[in-house]
Amino acid sequence: MASVEFVHVSKRYGRVEAVSDLSLRIADGEFMTLVGPSGCGKSTTLNMLAGLDEVSAGEILIDDEAVTGMPASERDIAMVFQSYALYPHMSVRDNLGFALKVHGEAKAAIAAKVDRAAAMLGIADLLDRKPRQLSGGQRQRVALGRALVREPRLFLLDEPLSNLDAKLRVQMRAELRLLFDRLETTVVFVTHDQAEAMTLSDRVAIFDRGVVQQVGTPMELYDAPANTFVAGFLGSPPMTFLEATVADGAAGPMLAGEGFALAAPAPRDRLRRGQPVVVGIRPEDIEVSRDAAGHPAATAISLVEPMGSTTIVYAPLGGKLIAIETDKGTDLAPGDPIGIGVPPDRLHLFDPETGRSLSA
Amino acid sequence: MATSTTTLAAPTTAPVVRRRRRRLRDAPTFALFLLPAVAFLALTSVYPLLYTLRLSFHEWFLNRPGTAPAWVGLGSYQATIGDQVFRTSALNTVVFATGTVAAELLLGLALALAVSREGAGIRVVRSVLLVPMIMTPVVVGVLWRILLFDDGLINYLLQAVGLPRILWFVDPRWAFLGVMLVDVWQWTPFVLIVLTAAIAALPSEPFRAAQIDGASRWQVFRYLTLPMLAPVLLVTGLLRFMDAIKVFDTIYVLTNGGPGYATEMLSSYIYKQGLRYFNVGGAAAASWLFLAVVVALSVVIVKARARASRTAAV
Amino acid sequence: MAAVSSVPARPAARSRRRPSSVSAVSWGLLRWGTIALALLAVLVPFFWLVSTSFKREVDYLADPPRFLVENWTLAGYETLFSRNDLGHFFLNSVVVTLASTALAVTLGSLAAYTLARARLPFKLNGALAFWMLLTRMYPAIATAIPYFLIIRDLQLLDTRWALIVTYTAFNLPFVVWLMIGFFEEVPAELERAAMIDGCGAWQRFTRIVLPISGPALVATAILSAILAWNEFLFAVMLTRTEAKTLPVVMAGFITDKGMLWDQMTALGVVTVLPVLLFALAVQRYLVRGLTLGAVKE
Ligand SMILES: Nc1ncnc2c1ncn2[C@@H]1O[C@H](COP(=O)(O)OP(=O)(O)O)[C@@H](O)[C@H]1O
Ligand SMILES: [Mg+2]
Numbered sequence: 002m003a004s005v006e007f008v009h010v011s012k013r014y015g016r017v018e019a020v021s022d023l024s025l026r027i028a029d030g031e032f033m034t035l036v037g038p039s040g041c042g043k044s045t046t047l048n049m050l051a052g053l054d055e056v057s058a059g060e061i062l063i064d065d066e067a068v069t070g071m072p073a074s075e076r077d078i079a080m081v082f083q084s085y086a087l088y089p090h091m092s093v094r095d096n097l098g099f100a101l102k103v104h105g106e107a108k109a110a111i112a113a114k115v116d117r118a119a120a121m122l123g124i125a126d127l128l129d130r131k132p133r134q135l136s137g138g139q140r141q142r143v144a145l146g147r148a149l150v151r152e153p154r155l156f157l158l159d160e161p162l163s164n165l166d167a168k169l170r171v172q173m174r175a176e177l178r179l180l181f182d183r184l185e186t187t188v189v190f191v192t193h194d195q196a197e198a199m200t201l202s203d204r205v206a207i208f209d210r211g212v213v214q215q216v217g218t219p220m221e222l223y224d225a226p227a228n229t230f231v232a233g234f235l236g237s238p239p240m241t242f243l244e245a246t247v248a249d250g251a252a253g254p255m256l257a258g259e260g261f262a263l264a265a266p267a268p269r270d271r272l273r274r275g276q277p278v279v280v281g282i283r284p285e286d287i288e289v290s291r292d293a294a295g296h297p298a299a300t301a302i303s304l305v306e307p308m309g310s311t312t313i314v315y316a317p318l319g320g321k322l323i324a325i326e327t328d329k330g331t332d333l334a335p336g337d338p339i340g341i342g343v344p345p346d347r348l349h350l351f352d353p354e355t356g357r358s359l360s361a
Numbered sequence: 362m363a364t365s366t367t368t369l370a371a372p373t374t375a376p377v378v379r380r381r382r383r384r385l386r387d388a389p390t391f392a393l394f395l396l397p398a399v400a401f402l403a404l405t406s407v408y409p410l411l412y413t414l415r416l417s418f419h420e421w422f423l424n425r426p427g428t429a430p431a432w433v434g435l436g437s438y439q440a441t442i443g444d445q446v447f448r449t450s451a452l453n454t455v456v457f458a459t460g461t462v463a464a465e466l467l468l469g470l471a472l473a474l475a476v477s478r479e480g481a482g483i484r485v486v487r488s489v490l491l492v493p494m495i496m497t498p499v500v501v502g503v504l505w506r507i508l509l510f511d512d513g514l515i516n517y518l519l520q521a522v523g524l525p526r527i528l529w530f531v532d533p534r535w536a537f538l539g540v541m542l543v544d545v546w547q548w549t550p551f552v553l554i555v556l557t558a559a560i561a562a563l564p565s566e567p568f569r570a571a572q573i574d575g576a577s578r579w580q581v582f583r584y585l586t587l588p589m590l591a592p593v594l595l596v597t598g599l600l601r602f603m604d605a606i607k608v609f610d611t612i613y614v615l616t617n618g619g620p621g622y623a624t625e626m627l628s629s630y631i632y633k634q635g636l637r638y639f640n641v642g643g644a645a646a647a648s649w650l651f652l653a654v655v656v657a658l659s660v661v662i663v664k665a666r667a668r669a670s671r672t673a674a675v
Numbered sequence: 676m677a678a679v680s681s682v683p684a685r686p687a688a689r690s691r692r693r694p695s696s697v698s699a700v701s702w703g704l705l706r707w708g709t710i711a712l713a714l715l716a717v718l719v720p721f722f723w724l725v726s727t728s729f730k731r732e733v734d735y736l737a738d739p740p741r742f743l744v745e746n747w748t749l750a751g752y753e754t755l756f757s758r759n760d761l762g763h764f765f766l767n768s769v770v771v772t773l774a775s776t777a778l779a780v781t782l783g784s785l786a787a788y789t790l791a792r793a794r795l796p797f798k799l800n801g802a803l804a805f806w807m808l809l810t811r812m813y814p815a816i817a818t819a820i821p822y823f824l825i826i827r828d829l830q831l832l833d834t835r836w837a838l839i840v841t842y843t844a845f846n847l848p849f850v851v852w853l854m855i856g857f858f859e860e861v862p863a864e865l866e867r868a869a870m871i872d873g874c875g876a877w878q879r880f881t882r883i884v885l886p887i888s889g890p891a892l893v894a895t896a897i898l899s900a901i902l903a904w905n906e907f908l909f910a911v912m913l914t915r916t917e918a919k920t921l922p923v924v925m926a927g928f929i930t931d932k933g934m935l936w937d938q939m940t941a942l943g944v945v946t947v948l949p950v951l952l953f954a955l956a957v958q959r960y961l962v963r964g965l966t967l968g969a970v971k972e
Contacts, residue, residue, distance in 0.1 A: 053867050072386055074873035086868035090886040099882075100872035147872075390876035391793040398786035398847055399803070405822075405844035406810050412821035475709045486710055488955055492717055495954045497905040499922040500943040503929065504724045507936055512738040514723055546716065554962055578702065607814045610907040610922075614929055628816045628908075635820040636912060648817035659812045663805065 003064045003154035003187050004029045005050065010059035012045050012211075019045040021211045023059070027189060027204075032181055034190045036198035037208030037234070043191040046208075047157050050189060052076050063155065074103075076155075079148035083160040085140045087132040093119075093143050094128040097150050118149045121180070138169050145177075149184075156181070156188045162197060174200055195235050199223070207231050229356040232281050232349055238326075240281045243319035244353065247276045256280050256348070258319040261298035266345040271359065278359065281349035284313060284326040288342040289333070296340025302333055316341070410652075417645035424639040437646035447647060449622045450630040453537070457626060458605035461544040466598050468545065469552025470590075474582075476553070477560040487557065494550040502614025505543045509615075533623030536616055540624050543611050548604070552597055559593040560586070592668070599662045603655070627651050724947075728752065728940035735936045751937030755945075759924065765945070768920040771835055772903040775842035780896045782843070783850025784858075784888075788880050790851065791858035792866070804855060807848040815845065815908060823912055833915040841909045846899040853898070857891035858884060894960035897953070904950050921946040 005027040012020040020042040027033045035043045048054040050061055052073035060067050068076055079100075088096050097118060098111040119125040122142045132140060141161065148156055161177075162170045178201050181188050192198055198205045199219045207214045207222065207230070215227040219235075226232035232240050245258035247265065254265040254272050263280065265272055272278075293299045303322065304315040312331050315322045318341060325341070327333060350359040417437055419430035441447050472490065476483055493501065508514050509529040516526040529539045563586070571581050609628040612618065618625035618633070631651065635644030726742070727735050728751050734744040755761060790800050822841070831837040861884055869879045885892070907922040914923055925946060928939045954961055 048867075051867075051871060053870060072875075073867075073870040074875070078871065080868070080871045082864045082868060084862065084864050086862065086864040088865065088868075088883060099869075103873040103878060103882075147868075151872075387793070387876040391789045391795075394785040394789040394876070394880075395793075395795075395803075398782040398851065401782060401844065402807075402810060402847055405840065406813075406818065409818035409821040409825065410813075412825070413818060416821060471709060472713055475706045475713075478706075486714065488958055489717055490713055491954070491958065491961075492721060492951065495901060495951055497907075497922055497925070497943075497946050497950065499905075499907050499925045500724070500947050503925060503939055503943055504720055506929070507727065507940070508720055508723060512736070512740070514719075514740050517738075517740050546720070558962065578698070603812050607816070609816065613907070613911075614926060628814060631816045632819065632908070632912075636823070641820055644820050648814075648820070651814055652817050655813050656809065659809055662812070663808065 004062075005033075005155065005187065005189065006062040006065070007046075007050075008060040008062065010046075010049065010061060011057050012042070012049060012054065013057045018211055020049070023213055025206055025213060025216060027187060030185050030187055032178075032188045032190065032201060032203045034192060034198045034202035034205045035208060036192055036195060036205055037214075039193055041208040042211040043193075043208055044159055047080075047159050047189060047191050050155075051078055051080050051157055077153050078155040078157055079151040079153040080157040081144045081148050081159065081161045083163050085132075085144040085164070087140060087143055087147075089132050092129050092131055093124065093135070093146075096132070096143060097128075097146050100147070100151050114150050114152075118146045121149065122146050137165055138173070141165060141173065145180075149180075154187070156184075156186055157191075158188065159191045160193065161190075162192070163194075170197075177201060196237065199235065207234060209234075225358070225360065226281075226349065227358050229279060229281070229351050232351070232358075236283060238284050238313055238324040240283050240349065241318075241321055241323040242351070243280045243282065243321060243323070245278055245280050245319070247272045247274055247278060249274060256350075260300070261319055261341065263298060263343055263348065264345045266348045266350065266360070272350075277353050279351040279353050279356075281351060282323065282343055283347070283349075284324040286343050286347035287323070287325045288344070289314075289325060289327060290340035290342060291337075293338035293340045296342075298341040300339060300341060302335050302337045302339060305331075305333060305335060413645045413648050415645075416641050417649050419642050419645075421641040422639050423641055430642070433642065437642040438650070441643055441646045441650065444643075446622050446625060447630060450625045450627050453623075453625055454606050454608075454627045457537070457541060457544070457608065458602050461541050461548070461605050462598055462601045464541070464545045465549045465552045465601060466594060468549045469556055469597075470594070472549070472553045473556035473560055474586075477557055487554075490553055491550050493547045496547070498547070498610035499614055501543065501547055502611040505539075505546075505611075506615055509539055530616060531620060533620055536620055536623050540608075540612055540615055543615065544605065544608060547611070548601060552601065555593065555597045556590065559590055563589055595665055596662070599658070599665055603658060603662065606655070724940050724943050727936055728944050730937060732937065736934065748937075751941040755938045755941045761924070761942075761945070764919050764921055764924050767835060767838075767918055768904060768946075771838045771842060771918075771920060772900050774835075774839045775846060775903045776896050776900045778839070778843040779846035779850050779899050780892060783847050783895075784854045784885075784892060785880075786847075787851045787854030788858050788884060791855045793876075804852070807851045810848040811852060819908065819912060822909070826913055832913060833918045835918050837913045838906075838910060838918060838920065841913065842899075842903040842906060845906070846902060849902070850895050850899060853895045854888070854891065857888050857895075861887055890960055893957065897957050897961050901950055901954060 005025075007023045007025045010020060010023040011018065023046060035046055037043055045054060049056050050063075052068065052071060052075075056069060060069055062068065063076065063078075088099065091099065094115055097115045101111045101114060115128070116125070119128055122145060124139065124142050124146060127135060127139060127143070132143070135143065141164070144161065148158075162173055165173060174197055190197075190201060198207075202219055204217060205219055205222055206216045209230050215222055215231045217225075222231055223235050226235065229242060233242070243258050243261070245256040245261075245263075248255050248257040248262070250262065250264070252264065254274070256263045256265050256278060258280070290296060293301075298318065300316040300318050300323075302314050302316050306313040306315070307329065310329060312327050312329050312333075314325045314327055314331070314333050316325065316339060317323070323341070333339070351357060352359055416430065418432060418434060420433045420437065421430040422428060476487055476490070496504075510516075511526070511528060515529075520526060527535050529535050567585055567589075568581065571585055576584070606626075607628055608626055609632070612624055612626055612629050613632075616624040618629045627647070631644050631647050634640045634647060729747045729749070730741075730744055731746060731748050731750065734741050734746075786803075789795075790804055794800070795803075826832055826837045831840075865883060865887075866879050869883045874882065905922065906920075907926065910920045910923045911926060914920070919927075921942070925939070925942050928935060928942065
């Protein structure tokens with residue numbers, strides 16, 4: 002159990018700034034996810050916390066103690082790697098017990114802990130195999146087990162699910178959450194997959210190009226994204242962004258763009274007439290009207306994608322292809338004329354220059 | 362443990378106690394790992410090399426007891442460069458290395474193509490073809506001395522196909538060809554091994570595509586196999602060249618540089634200068650002239666390797 | 676990176692069969708003809724070496740040469756062994772080979788690991804690796820004379836130590852160069868995992884990297900051993916009587932003993948056979964080590 006704090010941490014590789022001025026506090030027992038596209042500095046952040054990479058500037062505190070310069074082996078942390086990094090020449094049993102052995106624990110104690118971790122992960126019958134005799138999912142469990150055995154104060158996981166096939170990934174995701182709920186240990190989890198970030202985390206930190214964009218609970222980030230990057234990153238299919246200008250309408254300010262007009266959300270006094278904005282619309286917030294004639298946002302369906310539980314339809318609007326989530330029973334078909342409406346309080350407005358949210 | 366009073370979310374900009382030194386904990390281990398090898402090489406290669414350099418500016422004959430090295434500046438270099446035998450040796454070495462390496466690359470490539478297809482017995486074939494390069498060079502020299510003997514097996518075989526006998530160790534030209542023949546016999550296997558591995562590592566997709574495109578066997582070789590092997594051929598050729606210019610053992614046993622100076626190479630020249638005529642200064646000067654060429658070539662090799670790996674990475 | 680495909684790649688197109696086509700048949704002939712010639716070129720001389728060692732003088736000096744004779748004999752071996760202390764020289768070769776190989780592989784792999792993994796100051800990694808390459812490339816003859824003088828002044832002439840040190844020096848750069856390549860192939864994440872598990876550099880090396888690199892070490896050791904076993908120039912220069920190795924004894928026959936071909940070839944067989952058997956037994960590793968320099972990357 003441990004808290005973690007990054008204090009103005011930066012990491013430079015030559016001229017590349019992999020992480021810029023990161024300040025982030027992770028509470029004791031929290032499941033914190035660092036998410037962002039590939040190359041945004043997530044792994045670098047995790048490696049600095051682990052003690053595998055040095056910080057270029059700033060300070061990292063674990064349990065309010067500065068750990069700069071402390072070797073990884075002394076930080077009392079466990080880490081799961083994307084490639085699993087199982088020791089190929091050791092059996093599963095030896096892989097699990099290796100850290101304890103290095104730390105000089107007694108054989109009997111090691112055996113007991115290994116057995117307990119193996120039972121917890123359902124890999125007890127694999128203990129005498131070598132890593133190459135395991136399937137991807139089994140290797141993944143062994144990698145987790147190797148971390149569990151340590152009973153560390155902090156778990157670090159770097160894209161642990163990325164090498165699994167889609168089905169197994171979803172299954173392991175749920176198991177991971179149950180496991181760490183039980184352990185009540187602080188977890189820092191890195192992924193590029195927004196679904197993993199949304200489903201697993203207590204809180205999420207979204208990275209882009211080495212800079213944290215927003216930190217919060219998954220639903221806070223989803224409902225109130227701080228900028229277009231966060232808004233576009235979370236959610237699948239992603240939010241559609243339309244360019245519009247604030248205009249006067251019969252019932253108050255409108256957001257008018259190329260071929261559409263939508264009622265502006267409250268509070269409206271922030272909006273100046275003629276102000277350009279970016280309008281963000283989530284697929285599930287759209288109300289489809291079959292009565293397209295004279296509708297302020299009229300278009301026609303170009304594509305229908307049945308997903309099973311829902312159906313996503315796409316239609317051109319404002320120069321973009323807008324994604325619309327509908328019921329699975331929908332009878333919408335390509336070519337059907339529709340009108341698009343969004344409840345004003347479900348619209349997200351952003352500054353076209355900075356990308357920052359205008360809602361806050 | 363160092364302490365920090367930083368608390369909670371508002372991050373401080375205040376300097377916190379650092380412990381940079383502990384980061385370097387692996388450093389002493391790595392230093393211990395590296396030091397023995399570096400020290401060993403410094404003593405066994407750098408020091409003798411510098412010693413040679415020093416001697417090359419002196420005149421000193423080991424067989425004149427009581428004499429000490431006498432400074433002659435560049436005298437030894439002048440004498441060496443002016444020595445007809447040195448120049449012959451240098452030329453011989455270059456011709457020898459160029460000729461043998463070219464032959465080895467050609468033969469090695471042909472053989473590698475022949476044995477690269479898996480099949481019954483091909484493993485055994487590959488093992489057998491390896492033998493010459495593992496055999497002790499001195500033994501190779503002795504063996505070929507026997508084979509090339511006037512009444513020996515090779516002359517017998519030449520006669521059998523209607524050719525005249527060759528006096529391998531009497532005629533300077535044939536002697537030179539003879540030592541080249543032995544080197545080719547000995548080292549073609551190296552080229553063969555490297556190319557076989559390189560061919561096995563080629564991606565199969567381009568060949569499948571060429572098959573679909575209906576390319577002929579020659580076209581496949583000319584436009585796929587050869588260009589893809591080119592970097593490896595280059596590096597292998599350079600590595601072989603570096604070894605070929607150092608040839609000593611087989612020459613020592615086969616011809617000892619003779620007849621006359623027909624097969625004298627730089628290595629045997631230096632050896633004789635130093636350990637037969639005890640002309641230490643001359644041997645040292647020749648050594649450094651030799652070294653200069655080798656170092657220049659090494660730089661070329663390093664560059665070629667880098668380029669080859671870049672090409673291969675594309 | 677090498678163009679290594681995970682599919683065991685055969686240059687399929689070149690070797691593909693067009694069933695019953697004339698070109699396929701003539702290609703097969705050409706191919707097997709080449710192979711047969713190459714086999715003959717290797718095996719006939721080798722057979723000559725072995726068979727001569729079992730022939731009598733009348734047979735091995737006969738003109739025309741006799742491939743098979745009626746009276747095979749062990750006389751060559753008997754004379755060779757009775758007139759020379761061959762056991763002693765054989766032991767010299769073995770001791771010098773084993774000791775120098777062990778030393779070179781130990782020192783070399785430690786250094787190679789450091790060069791592959793540690794970030795040394797002053798760009799030392801590249802500089803040292805380049806130095807090793809140069810050391811492997813330069814002609815040993817260039818240091819022969821001072822080397823001889825140094826060994827003489829140290830009173831080490833004609834001792835096994837002189838050769839052990841020499842061959843270690845020869846093989847060290849070679850070992851380092853090969854092992855750097857192998858160690859760089861060990862995934863960095865494995866070592867990061869080991870760091871997290873509490874290992875320092877020494878433990879990472881001995882418990883993770885070395886066990887994984889077993890085959891590479893074997894390959895490197897084999898190549899070093901072959902080089903030491905076969906070395907001649909420094910052996911002939913630094914030894915007189917006591918510490919002579921087999922190649923030196925062999926060369927002695929050329930100058931002293933004229934046409935004693937039975938003894939010469941017998942000694943040739945004794946010299947070559949151990950290294951051949953050894954090499955063929957571990958051929959897989961041998962090939963890997965040999966091809967590394969040129970095919971890797
Ligand atoms: N050892 C390194 N040397 C140079 N640049 C690096 C190194 N490691 C990472 N980077 C760069 O830092 C950035 C962040 O990398 P990383 O933290 O691995 O991203 P990710 O979010 O995908 O895990 C990338 O632009 C990457 O190219
Ligand atoms: Mg990453």
